Amino acid sequence: MLGGDGPRRYFLAFQTNAEARGTGGLVGAFGILRANRGRIAVERLTPNNGLAASPVPVADHGRDFRGRYGPGAARMLSVSNLSPHFPYAAATWTGLWERQARTRLDGAVATDPVGLSHLMRLTGPITLPGGERVTSGNVVDLTERVAYARYPDPVARKRFLIEIARAVGEALPGLLTDPARSLPVLSAMVGDRRLQVWSRHEAEQRFLARTPAGGVLPSGPGPFAGLVVNNSAGGKLDYYLDRSLDYELGPCRDGLRSSTVRVRLTNDVPPGTLPSYVTGRLDSPRGQHTPGSNLLWVSLYGGLGAKVTEARLDGDRVPVVRETERSHPVYSTMLELAPGQSRTLRFDLTELASDEPPLVPVQPLARPQLTHVTQDSRGCAP
Template sequence: MGLVLAGAAWIVVTGALARNELLAAQRSLVALQSLRTAGASAVGAQDLGSLAPEVRSAAAHAARAHQYTTGPAWFLAAKVPVLGDPARTVRGAAWAIHRVTADVLPPLVHTVAGLTADARGVASRVDLAALRRAAPSLERAARLASDTRTRSAELPSNTWLPAADRARTRLNGQLDRLAPATADAASVARVLPAMMGAQVERRYLVIFQNTAEARGTGGLPGAFAVLTASQGKLSFDDFGNDTVMAGARATVDFGKEYAAQYAHNAPTTTWVNANLSPHFPYAAQIWAEAWSQHSSRKADGVIALDPGAMAGLLAVTGPARLADGTTVSAGNIVDLTERASYAAFTDTTERKGFFLDVARATAAKLLPAAHGRRLPALLSALRTELNDGRVIMWSAHPSEQRELRRQHFAGTLPDSPTPFAGLVVNNAAGTKLDYYLDRRLDWEPRQCTRYGRNITVTATLANRAPASGLPAYVTQRVDKPLYATKPGDNRLLVSYYASTGAVLTRATLDGRTALLNSATEQGHPVFTLDMELPAQSTHTLKLYLVEPPATREPVMLNQPLVRPLQSNVRPYPRCGG
C-alpha cells in the first residue's frame, strides 16, 4: 500500500511539474505561430530565422515535461483501465510535444531561414542547393509529424480529468495543422529545385482567371503571362489576353468520356472554354499546347490564379501603382478587376489593356519580394492561396506532376473511392454576373439500405445582382436565349460531382421534379442542370443519391469564385443491422 501511495504522490507532483512545462512549451508555440503570422502579413516581412529561439525554448520545456512523465510510476499508471486514462493522455501529450519541438520544427525553421542566398539584396535568389540538401531532413520531419499526429489521435479523449482532455484537444489541433504543412515542405524540397530551373531554364504559362464569369477551375482565362525560372531567379514577360489566343488550337485527346461531356463547347479550340472541367490538368494541357503552337515555345507547366490570390500576395508586397496613378492593393484588386473596371471602361480593348496593366504591375511587385527579405512571408501567403484553391499548378514533366497530384493545389478530381462532393458552376450566358453569385451546398447522409447509403444533397444558388444600374457588358446575354430575359438575369450550368459508384434516384428544382444530364468524369458521376437564374432570385436544387456505404466525411471540391462556397456536412447516422 505504501508503494502505491508513494507512486500516486509521485505522479501528482511530477504531473504538476509536467503541466507547467507543457504550458510553457505551449506558450512558446503560440509565440511561434504569432511570429509566423506576422511574417506572412507584415509589409516588412520579418526574418523567419528569428523563430529559432522560440523553437529552442519550446523544445527545452517539452523535454522536461517528457522527462517528468517517464519512469515506472507513470508507465504503470497509464496501464490502469479507465482510472489511468488521464495519465496515458498526459504522458502521450508530453512525448508528442517533445518529439515535435525536437525533431520536426528545427529542420522547418532552418530551411525557411536559409531559403535566400543573400536576404539583404533584392536581386538574391532562392538557394536551391540548400533546399536540395534540406530534403532528407524534411522528409524525416514529415514522417515523424504524420506518425505523431496518428499516435496522438489515439490517446484517450473523454477521461475523468478535463484538463487532460483540453491538453489533448489543443495538441491535436496543432498537429492537424503541422503535419500537412511539414508534408508540403518535404514535397517542395523534392520538386522545387528542378521547377525553379536549377539545371535547365523553365518556362511557365501563368493564367489569370476572371471569376466574375465562372469556369470549372474558377473563372474565365482573360489574361496570361510567361514566367521564366533560371537558377532560382524569376522573371515575367510576354503578357497577353484571350483575344491574342482566340485562334490558338490544341490537339490533345482526353478520351471519349471527356469528349461526350465537353466537345460541344469546343474546349480544345476555344481558349476561354478550356477550363469548363474542374479537373485542372485538362485545361492546363490545352492552354500549354495552344500557347506553344502560338509562340513556337514549349511550356514546362501552367499556373492559374485569380484576383483573390493576387490580393493575398499584395498583402505582403504592398500596393502596386499603374502608369495612370491607379493604386492596386490587397483591398481593392478584386473589386477593381471584376466589377469597377466594367463601369470605368466602355471600350473592350481599353478594358483588356487595363487588366494587363494590373497583371504587369502586380508581377512587378512580386518579383522583388520573391528575391529578397520578403520571400518567407510571400511563401507563407502563397501557401494560404494554394490551400484556398486560388492558385493551382500543373507540370508538363511527369515525375513532377505525380508529386503535384498528391497536393490539393493540383486541382485534380480524386481517383479514390473516398466520399466526394463537388458543386461546380459554369457561366452559360457570357455575363460577368457571377461576381454576385452566392452558393451553398448541404450534404446529408441518411439511412442505409441494401443498395448503399442514401445521401441528400441540397445546392442553393442566389443571384444577388442588382436589377438595374449594371453596365451592358456585364449583363449582355451572349447565349441569345429564345425566351425573354431582363438585365441582371444569369444562366448557369450547375453540375454536381458525386462519389464513385453513386446513383441518382431523383432530383428536384424548387420542389418540382428536375431532369438532369448524366455523365462520368475521372470515375465520378456528374449530374448537370441548365439553370436560368434571374436577378435577385434563388433556386434550390436537391439530389437524392445512393452511394457506397461509408463513414468518412466527403472530400469537398472548392471552386474558388468571388464569394466563397458555404458548405455544411452533416454527421453520419448509424446504419441499422
C-alpha cells in the same frame, strides 16, 4: 520547378471569376512565367484574344471529356477550362501556346483576382501609371466590377487589367526570396485554390497531383459532393453569385447509403443599370430577358458508384443529364436566375458504403461557398 537545373517557362493564366468556369473563371489574360535559379519573371502579358483557336484539338483528354464538353474545349481558350480538373485546362493552354509560338513550355500556373489580393499582402499597395492606387482590399472589386463600368471599350478595360497584373508581377520576384513571408501567403492561395499548378515533367506532376496545388479531380472511392457552375450566358454576373451546399450523409445498410445534397444559388446582382457587357445574354442575343438575369450550367459531381435517385428544383422534379468524368458520375441541368432570385436544387443520392471522410471541393469563384456537411454518427464501414 523554379529553374534549379535550367530555365523553365510556364503558361500563366489570369482567370476572371466574374464569368465562371470549372477551374474558377474565364481566362481573361495570360503571360509566360520564366523561372531560372529560383528567380521568376513574368513576360508577354496579353489579353485572351492574343491566343488563337486551333483548327484541331491540341490535347486528347479522352472520350468522356469529349462527350461532356465537345471538341471546342481542346481548341479554344474561352472554353478550355469548363472541367474542374485543372490538368485538362493546363495541357490545353500549353498546347495552344506551343502551336502558336512554336516554343515548348514546362507547365502552367493559374491565379485570379482573389489570388492577386493574396499576393498584394506581400507587395503592398501599387500605383498604376495614371496614379491610381491598388491594394489587397480593392483589387478584386476593381478588376471584377469597377473595370466593366469604367471602360465600355473592351480593349481599354483589358489594358487596365494587364497594367495591374504587370505591376504585381514586377513587384513579386524580390519578395519571393523570403520564404518566411511568402510561404504563408502562397499556402493560403493553394488552400483556397487561387494558385493551381501543372507540370509537364512526370515526377513533378505526380507530386503536385497529391496536393491541393494540382487542382486534380480525385478519382478515389468515398463520399463526394462537388458543385461546379459554368456560365452559359456569356456575361459577367457571376461576381454576384452566392452559393451554398448542404451535404447530409445518412446511415448505411446492405453496403449502400442514402444521402442528400442541397444546392442553393442566388443572383445577388444589385438594382440599377449595369453595363451591357456585364448583363449581355450571348446565349440568345435576341431573346427577351430581364436585364441582370443569368444562365448557369450547374453540375453535381458524386462519389464513385453514386446514383441520383431524384432531383428537384424548388420542390418540383427536374430532369438532369448524367455523364461521367474521371470515374465520377456527374448530374447537370441548366438553371436561369432572375435578378435577386434564389433557387434550390435537391439531389437524393444512393452512395456506396464507405468509412472514408466526405470530400467537398469548392470551386474558386469571386464569393466564397457556404458548405455544411453532416454525417450519421453510426459510421458507415463497407
